[in-house]
Amino acid sequence: MRTPPQRGRRQGRTTSRELILGSARKLFAEHGYAATSLREIARDAGVDPAMVHHWFGGKEELFNACVELPADPAQVLGHVGELPAELRGEALLRALLTLWDSPAQPALLALLRNVTGSKAQAALIRQVLFKRMLALAMAGLPGSAAELERRGVLVASQMIGLMVARYLLRAEPLASAGHDELAALIAPVLQHYLTGPLPGTGSAVPGTGHG
Amino acid sequence: MRTPPQRGRRQGRTTSRELILGSARKLFAEHGYAATSLREIARDAGVDPAMVHHWFGGKEELFNACVELPADPAQVLGHVGELPAELRGEALLRALLTLWDSPAQPALLALLRNVTGSKAQAALIRQVLFKRMLALAMAGLPGSAAELERRGVLVASQMIGLMVARYLLRAEPLASAGHDELAALIAPVLQHYLTGPLPGTGSAVPGTGHG
DNA sequence: GCAGTAATTCACCATCTGATGAATTAAAGC
DNA sequence: GCTTTAATTCATCAGATGGTGAATTACTGC
Structure with missing residues (x-):
């Protein structure tokens, strides 16, 4: 009835780091x-x-190690910026859903919970989210910088709302809807924000200038 | 150099409760x-x-006392359910903005921060938010219960996204936009979710039945 | 003006928090 | 096979946390 040795290094491969991260x-x-x-x-x-x-x-x-994204946002969103304007709404949404329904999800969840809570990091994250990721998605769209910023933040608001409702609140039927269904429901709105007519903007996707 | 008496009741009206709440x-x-x-x-x-x-x-x-709303949601949203369907998008958005830009804001902020964080209360809050408030806003709209639930959660997703972006993240230009501007930008989308054509739904605002 | 009650601070408590350093055991290098 | 290095637990720290009970002071009712 010896107490089994507890202290000291364990036999075999070490897994503690991964266990802790998980x-x-x-x-x-x-x-x-x-x-x-x-x-x-x-x-x-x-x-x-x-x-x-x-x-x-x-x-x-x-915490930093936890939210270290296993995927590079630029890689996930990169191709969106190369698509024709009228396809970007759906492409953006699908890219986001694919990212979320991947091994990155726990990291993203931890991130989302703490963007809306206010850690010191939050400001940095906001900046990355809004300036970098959205900039990628909106690259090459026509319109003034101010207009693109406005369109971008509207897109972000709908996407954030979707993520909160689907992954944080788990509100049905959004939580268990498939990508296709979500794309059909929400992509038109994103597309509207991206290229549709907005008040304070002369026309939809104007070719040149802003007025 | 006597130390002034600190212990015991203070003179005049007592304000501690309000100070603490604030x-x-x-x-x-x-x-x-x-x-x-x-x-x-x-x-x-x-x-x-x-x-x-x-x-x-x-x-x-x-905390409960903090999120005790100084306004009754039913009172704020009550009249929305009595408007014709095609006006509800804008009315809903304006009611929400009015509620937020009122003395209730600190309470709502505390609430929002902790809906997306997960206190025990969260489930209850979700239920109140989704079942009660949205039910008010969608009262009397045509369509099956399932369809209305889907429309409702889409509406909620956009409104949550707006609240998070505007009041939590303070993302410009949403954060400092006026009600009129926000209504012009976002009400059409809410209206679309409420009464517009959705995939899986035969038509927009069908008069009778669901198929 | 005296008794009772309400408001306020103080001095504690048990518990938990993040953190550190030493002790113990296994693996790796040679 | 011995030494070095890495992995693991233990004992412990100082500080913060939520909470309690008593002491002190002012207001209130009579």
């Missing part, structure tokens, strides 16, 4: 950053709390 | 529920932490 992504996404403790993460991962510090250095760094 | 709404809205401590709230209100317990009983109860 539990952390899950719990950060579920409860948010502040409401998730390192000890809770460690417990969920079946590991000593000190391991978190060993592998990541601290809570902040762990 | 600070709590502000801080809950700013940092979220979990990241806001009672002591921080008390410090901000210039009051002893024990006052929070005296007036509210605990953190949970304080």
Whole structure:
């Protein structure tokens, strides 16, 4: 009845880092950053709390590692900016859905929960989201910078709303709808925001100038 | 150089309860529920932490008091359900904006931050939001229950996205746009979701039946 | 003006938090 | 096979957290 050796290195391949990352992504996404403790993460991962510090250095760094996207947004959205204007609404939506329904989802969820909560990072994330990702999607569209910014933020508002409703609130029937159905329902609105007529804008997709 | 008496009741009218509520709404809205401590709230209100317990009983109860809406949603949205279908998009949006740009804003902000974070309350809030408020706005519209639910959740997705972008992320130019401008930009989309043609639906606003 | 009650702060408590350093065990290098 | 290095747990820290009970002061009813 010897107590089995607990301290010290385990045999075989080491998995603690991945276990911690998995539990952390899950719990950060579920409860948010502040409401998730390192000890809770460690417990969920079946590991000593000190391991978190060993592998990541601290809570902040762990969170950063959690939201490190396994996919490059530029790669996911890159081709959208090369499509003809009238196809971008649907392409943008499908790119976003594909990204979300991929291994990146836990990271994105953790991110989304904490964009709307206000961590220090939030400002940076906003900037990346709005300036970089949207810039990619709207590259080459006609119109003044101000008009494109306005169109972009409208697109973003609908996409954020969809993500919140589908992945955070899990509101049916959005939560379990397939990509095709969502594309049919929402892509027309995105397309409208991208290239449709807007008040304060002379025409839809004007060829030259702004007035 | 006597230390002025600090303990005991203060002279004049008592304001602590309101001070605490104000600070709590502000801080809950700013940092979220979990990241806001009672002591921080008390410090901000210039009051002893024990006052929070005296007036509210605990953190949970304080939060509940914070999100107690100063306006009755039914009152704000009631008349929307009585308008002809083709006017409801704009009316709904304006009702929401009016509610937000009112003394209720801090409470709503605290609420929104913690709907997307996941407190225990969240499920209840979702239910109230989706089933009750949307039900009011969609009362009397034609179509099957399933279709109305789908239209409703689409409407909600756009409105949530707008609220998040405008009030949480403060993304320009949405954040500082006036009601008229927002109505012109977004009401058509809400109207489209409410009564426009949707895939899986025979026609727009069918008069009778569903197929 | 005296008694009761309400408002306020203080001094604590148990618990949890993120974090550190040492001890222990296994793997890797040679 | 011995040494070095990496992985793991333990014991522990200082500080913050939500919460409680008593002491102190002012207002209120009579």
